[in-house]
Amino acid sequence: MGARVDRMSVEQKKSESMPVFSPELAARLDALVLKYPVKRSALVPMLLYAQDEVGYLSDAVLAEVARRIGISELDVRSVATYYSMLRFKPAGKFNVQVCTNISCMLRGGYEVYERFQEELGVAPKGVTPDGLFSLEEVECIGACCWAPAIQVNYDFHDELTAESVPGILDRYRNLAQNKEKNA
Amino acid sequence: MPRLVSHPDEVKIVTRRFGQGAAQIDRYLELGGYEAVKKCLAQGPEWIVEEMKASGLRGRGGAGFSTGMKWSFVPKQSAKPKYIIVNGDESEPGTCKDHLIFLHDPHSVIEGTIIAGLAVGAKMGFIYLRGEYRYLLEKMERAVAEAYERGFLGKNIFGTEAEFQIVTQSGAGAYEVGEESALMESLEGKRGVPRIKPPFPAVVGLYGGPTVINNAETIATVPHVIAMGAAAYAAVGTPRNGGTRLFGISGHVERPGVYELPMGYNLKKMIYEVAGGVRGGRGLKAVVPGGSSTPVLLPEEIDIGMDFDQVGKAGSMLGSGGVVVIDDQTCIVEFAMRTISFYAHESCGWCIPCREGTDWLKKTLTRFHAGFGQPSDIDNIRYLAENMLGRTFCPLGDAAAMPTLGFVKKFRQEFEDHLHGKPCPYARAGVPQLTVV
Ligand SMILES: Cc1cc2nc3c(=O)[nH]c(=O)nc-3n(C[C@H](O)[C@H](O)[C@H](O)COP(=O)(O)O)c2cc1C
């Protein structure tokens, strides 16, 4: 735990002196604000796209978004806290979101959710020690006819059983390893 | 990839191009795409609105309001720009039909949006997708870019004087943003808190301008209505319920899936023939006919036609067309608890009856299901829900209260059984048996 806190504070220091977003994201957000008749309309997607890159809405991200839209940081926070996908703490590299709402529940959504907890050894909203996975229970994700369904980041996986859980996790573990090798 | 299903009773109008690569513009054109909008450009706004009225098309977002009527409410003259919004927030549990439309036929959404714009004199449309639908937003964005390249969007569309722009938008997780005025707030970069009505969006909507907001399925249906003609479309359904609907059948059936069936199709047949009956040969306990907010029906109540009027007469609602089938080994108290937990989570907190009501219902039902119920709880649940009905700022409160009342009224015995069995006498293996809250 101590090591983790240290790493975070180092990261925070870095972000003070470095640009908050990559050049690609910065360019994308520059274009985003021009899409709308009113600049502020870019706020909700901007927060989400920023989170996709940075991992969560850090103080630095919130300040930068406020600057880009031209509103106060408080205003940005007030909006950001409304939306359930936005978070203020890092999640795992792969955020596993298990739907347990009615259609999924009827077809074993809770069993799938429990299996993920066992396999990952984390409690709800927990992150694995290696930072690779986080787990949360979510409301209906619009895949009810293919239940039970989950999302890993933005990827859907449907018609699951508890038995299919280890295979899914392996796929993401391999993905992370291959990325590391190629990097 | 979500699985596509098929049944001989289906009448494929809106799903006609599914599974045929129509997300790509050339394929969409080959399959007759963008012909309807050309017809509309030639015929003019009054004709479009009259066709929509005559088609009997009613909103697929839940309330079932006549689309033609809605469009006719937009003032002809307006100092502020007018807008079209496509509601793709799709978050009502049991509903996943718009998912398939965005995936398989994004150009039909674009074409329908342009037609709506022509009908009411709007030059800009917004297509708002829930944040979780990122891969579908990307599909939509590619389709929009293709339409711009071909000159179907922008200035002088299809070589005419007309202009129409489309902007795509991502949400970031919120059921309440599906409510039309909350969606406008979100589009303006604010918290998704609903607005007071009147004024209605047709008069004062997005950025204060007259706005038409329609569900994605409604909009995707529009080009088909124009192409086949209002009379032919209306003839497919029942009186005042034109055409077909994308029914999403989920839960305990053999063949869950999204089926396009004529309005008024028999619910019992839908479950037993189209979806293959209750899974594993079990008995039927209950059916939620139109998404989680619609009151539950008992097995003896399902011999009805699935249109807005007939389901209304049976004491429930057609809602979003999400049919959730529940077998005889399911605990209704748990089902009610899961349903109300959703609404408690999604209440935006703006008005007290909804914020407090959903929370109290959730707490009571959770305690009750865990085996710590009091006999007085049952009537208290009813009392709470009845006092929410019609007293909340937006219909989310009703959406939470209506199904709760249905469960308590129709399954009272099952609630009473919970007073004697601890924990839940109907519990499945693995259900978390919650301790007292
Ligand atoms: C809490 C709440 C959530 C809603 N969610 C949606 C939704 O996700 N999608 C949708 O199309 N309509 C939703 N609606 C209905 C919209 O307010 C609106 O009636 C609809 O988009 C109008 O389109 P239609 O006339 O084509 O049905 C919701 C309403 C409420 C009260």
Ligand code: FES
């Ligand atoms: S209930 Fe799980 S995706 Fe809709």
